[in-house]
Amino acid sequence: MKYSIKTKVSIAILAITGLLFSGQSMAQLDEFPRTPDGKPDFSGIWQAMTNAHYNIEPSAARYGPQPAEMGALSAFPATLGIVEGGRIPYTEAALRQRDANRDNALDLDPLAKCYMPGVPRANYLPFPFQIVQSQDVILIAYEFAESNRILYVDQPEIVSQVDAWMGHSNAHWEGDTLVVRVTGQMPDTWFDRSGNHHSWEMVVEERWTPRGPNHVDYSATITDPNTYTRPWTISLPLYRHVREDMQLLEFKCAEFAEEYLFGEYRKPGTEIGNPGQVIDVRDRD
Numbered sequence: 001m002k003y004s005i006k007t008k009v010s011i012a013i014l015a016i017t018g019l020l021f022s023g024q025s026m027a028q029l030d031e032f033p034r035t036p037d038g039k040p041d042f043s044g045i046w047q048a049m050t051n052a053h054y055n056i057e058p059s060a061a062r063y064g065p066q067p068a069e070m071g072a073l074s075a076f077p078a079t080l081g082i083v084e085g086g087r088i089p090y091t092e093a094a095l096r097q098r099d100a101n102r103d104n105a106l107d108l109d110p111l112a113k114c115y116m117p118g119v120p121r122a123n124y125l126p127f128p129f130q131i132v133q134s135q136d137v138i139l140i141a142y143e144f145a146e147s148n149r150i151l152y153v154d155q156p157e158i159v160s161q162v163d164a165w166m167g168h169s170n171a172h173w174e175g176d177t178l179v180v181r182v183t184g185q186m187p188d189t190w191f192d193r194s195g196n197h198h199s200w201e202m203v204v205e206e207r208w209t210p211r212g213p214n215h216v217d218y219s220a221t222i223t224d225p226n227t228y229t230r231p232w233t234i235s236l237p238l239y240r241h242v243r244e245d246m247q248l249l250e251f252k253c254a255e256f257a258e259e260y261l262f263g264e265y266r267k268p269g270t271e272i273g274n275p276g277q278v279i280d281v282r283d284r285d
Contacts, residue, residue: 032176032210035133040176040210042131042138044240045248048124048218051079055194056234058086065106076193082124082234088196094227101195108195110188113261114253116147116165118189119182119204120220124236130248138171138178143248151180160184163200180206199226214240 033041058081064074090098101108111117117125127143138151149166152158157170160183167185171178182204190197202224209217219235222228259272266272 031213033213035135037135039135039173040178041133042178042208042216043133044214045128045130045246046216046238046240047128048126048236048238050082050124050236051077052082052124052234052236053121053126053192055079055081056192056196057081057083057088057194059194082236084233084235089229089232091227091229094197098195098197101190101197103195105193105195109193110190111144111193112257114145114257115188116145117142118165118185119149119167119169120206120218120234121189121191122147122166123218123220123238127251128241128246128248141248143251145251145253151178153178157181163187165189167204176210178206178208180204180208182206197227198222198224201226211237214242216240 033043035041054076057079059076059079061078062076064070064076066074088098106112116122122129122140122142122144125142125144129140129142132139132141136153136155138153139148140151141148147166149169151169151171153171154173155170158168160168163184163186165186165188167182169180169182171180173179185198185200185202185204187198187200187202202222205221205223207217207219207221209219211217216238217235218238219233221231221233223231259266263272
């Protein structure tokens with residue numbers, strides 16, 4: 001087959017461009033920190049840059065609860081979504097439950113009660129989280145509600161007899177990708193503020209793949225035959241903070257949920273919270 005000079009030049013440009021991008025990608029991967037045994041070192045403070053906390057499916061902006069009292073503060077922003085393919089493949093019954101959850105999200109969202117967010121929601125909340133990595137275990141500490149979980153790396157799989165809010169995480173390496181299987185999560189956690197939910201049978205397979213010095217491609221495949229017609233996947237980038245004084249701050253949200261949960265039992269005449277303990281962190285030495 002004969003090609004014109006113009007076609008040959010175009011093919012050459014595409015080939016060179018591909019090599020350049022491939023070389024750049026490999027160079028960035030080489031810059032990703034490594035542990036002494038050569039594995040990618042995820043240690044550091046990470047955060048997602050997405051509105052998926054509001055809705056993991058693509059959605060337009062909409063009214064939130066109590067718009068007359070809260071105005072724009074309660075509104076839900078538009079979201080691009082992180083569900084591959086756009087929509088969650090609910091069964092008919094599960095879709096009706098999702099709609100009921102959404103209509104009553106202010107009362108039903110577990111985060112309103114300061115319950116731990118579960119996996120994968122904890123990874124794309126608008127709060128940072130910190131990873132501390134060793135060869136056998138990886139600790140992930142989340143700022144919200146002081147949630148945390150331990151990933152057991154290349155160890156016999158633990159099958160817990162009791163479900164937990166953050167589940168049970170067993171991990172292994174596939175090349176430079178950390179693969180985590182999360183089982184045994186409480187069925188009460190949601191994926192977002194829009195009522196997307198699961199059952200006790202959910203299994204999550206996370207994949208953490210380095211793409212740059214401070215950039216990871218994160219994905220999670222969800223399997224739950226009680227709730228969905230097939231497995232489905234979310235994917236999003238995560239970024240490591242580079243600010244030198246970055247740290248997790250304390251957000252024990254339980255005390256902020258006490259009035260919501262137990263306000264009816266408050267002794268008449270007592271104040272909510274501790275008004276005399278408002279502290280400006282700038283006043284600290």
